[in-house]
Amino acid sequence: MRLLHRPDRDSTANPESRTLARDVDVARSRFAQARGLMFRRSIPDDYALVFPFESAETRWLHMLFVPFAIDAVWLVDGEVTSVTRLAPFVGLARGEADTVVELPAGAADGVAVGDAVVCRE
Known part of the structure; x- marks a missing residue:
């Protein structure tokens, strides 16, 4: 499975995805969602938790027991509603979403509100 970013939801303006x-x-279960990235020492550069x-x-989202920074992306129907970098241990953020994505810090550079982010097999 891959996580793709299209810089503009209007595919005629920019059909390229990265x-x-x-x-x-x-993270489908309540337990997996509650645990998130807690207690991990690190995550690979090419990793996402959805x-x-x-x-x-x-x-x-909170960073309790998460010893590394992450980028968080909030989505509604595949459209980005918020992007935030969260600091280790003390980060706290919120956003409107039906899907939240956690990525290594820096992975969401260039992702902006209104962009499209989708999972593909």
Whole structure:
């Protein structure tokens, strides 16, 4: 599975996609979503953890027990609603989303509100 970024949802303006991650895990269970990246020492540069939810609402992320910075991307129907870099241990952020993606710090550089981010097999 790959995580792809298209810089503009309007495919006629920019049909090119870039790969944000090739190693993608999906946190489907409540336990997996609650644990997230906690207690890991690091994550690979080409990694993403995707949190799918049934509906769009305010979703919170925290960095408790996460010793490395990450980029977080909040999505509604594949459209980016927020992008934030979270600091190790103390980071806290929220955004409107039906899907949240966690990536290594720097992986979401160039991703902006209104862009498209999607998982593909």
